[in-house]
Amino acid sequence: MLRLIGDFPLEKLKTYKPTLTAQADFDSFWEEMNCFIPQTIESDITWIDYPAASLRVADVSIKSWDGTPIRAWLMIPTNGGGPFPALLHFHGYTGSRGQIGEFLKWALQGIAVVSFEVRGQGFTPDNARYPNGNQTPGWMTLGIEEKEKYYYANVYRDVLACVDWAFQLDGIDPERVGVYGESQGGALTLIAAALRSNLCLAMPDYPFMSDIRRAVQVAGSGPYLELLNYVKFRDPRMENYEQLMTKLSYFDVMNFSSRIKIPTLMSIGLEDIVTPPSTVFAAYNHLANKEIELKTYPGNGHEPNPFNEEERIKFVAEYLLK
Structure with missing residues (x-):
């Protein structure tokens, strides 16, 4: 494995479309994962006091496919009778x-919000048991020796369970539900959009796992x-590097991109060294939908971007609030 220095210039990024690495059983693997x-989806919803008269807030625990309790915030506007876009x-x-x-800007527009946690992160535990130990801090290699038990196999299934749970909520307009996130959340946004066709927009910023x-x-x-x-x-x-890359190909969001048919807004800072721009363009250039945009920011790295937040607000107004 040759380590490279730096990334492609912007003109090359625009045309960078690497060969997909999906294996022959990629679709059947994810059909099997979906069966879990x-x-x-069961959940515990506890409404809490929050000092905003126009918003109801709940602390939620969602029972995922393996019983892991996924924590979430549920925020429902009180202005108007609903059902609300989400x-x-x-x-x-x-x-x-x-x-x-962090989510009040959406509530101000009459949009319900659910912010989910990822298992093992935040305040959410991880009920899974992984077949290999780990010398490296973090989650990237947990269970990596068996793809069916890999950490992100579990997380991606959590995403599907959480999206399905949201569509079961009273007061949510099922025709107007979008998904968004940053970095890891950007990857999970693309997974949700690829595997749940009832979503109506996606906004992944600098997506990971591509x-x-x-x-x-x-x-x-x-x-x-x-x-x-x-x-x-x-x-x-x-000696086993190629087998490792093959296993990871089942979780590479680039291989899901052609499934995404909904309006999609992406962003990347061209100084990003965590999710390098070429990896983000790889996913973007494989998207099948024509209603897509990728905003590039030459001076930005892997960081929140208030200028792109304004682009998100406009995108939501166009595709979610019609």
């Missing part, structure tokens, strides 16, 4: 469901380096 999701949010690596105040083979070559920081350390300690002569 129950028809009815946005589903997934957070970045090592993050959490966040603070309620073009993984290249990402481990060019990333300068962040979770991809966990894979390099795993190889260093478990496979120092790199």
Whole structure:
């Protein structure tokens, strides 16, 4: 594995479309994974006091496919009788469901919000047992020796369970539900959009888990380096590296992109060394839908971007609030 320095210039990024790495049984694998999701998703919803008269807020625990209790915030506007359009949010690596105040801009527009946690992160436990130990801190290599038990196999199934749960909520307009997130949350946004066709828009910012083979070559920081350390300690002569990349191909969001048919707004900072721009363009350039945009920010790295937040607000107004 040759480590590279830097990424492509913008003109090359625009045409960068690597060959998909999906295996022959990719579709059947995800059909099987989808079978784990129950028809009815159980949850505990506890309404709490929050100092905003136009908003009801609940602390939620959602029973995922394996019983892991996924924590979430549920925010429902009180202005108007509903049903309300909704946005589903997934957070970045090592993050959490966040603070309620982060989502008030959506409530101001009459939009319900659900912000989910990822298992093992935030305040949500992980009920899964993984077949291999781990010398490298983080989640990237948990269970990686058996793809059916890999950490992100569990997380992706959680995403499907959480989306299905949201569509069961009273007061949510099932024709107007979108999904968004940043980094890890951007990857989960693309997974949701690819595997749940009832969503109406997607807004993944600098999505993670895309073009993984290249990402481990060019990333300068962040979770991809966990894979390099795993190889260093478990496979120092790199005799099993190709098998590792094959397993990861089942979770590479680039391989899901052609399934996404809904309006999609993406963004990437061209100085991002955590989710390098080429890996984001790899997913973008495989999207099949014509109503897509990728906003590029030359001076930005892997960071929140208030300028792109304004673009999100306009995108939501056009595709969710019609």
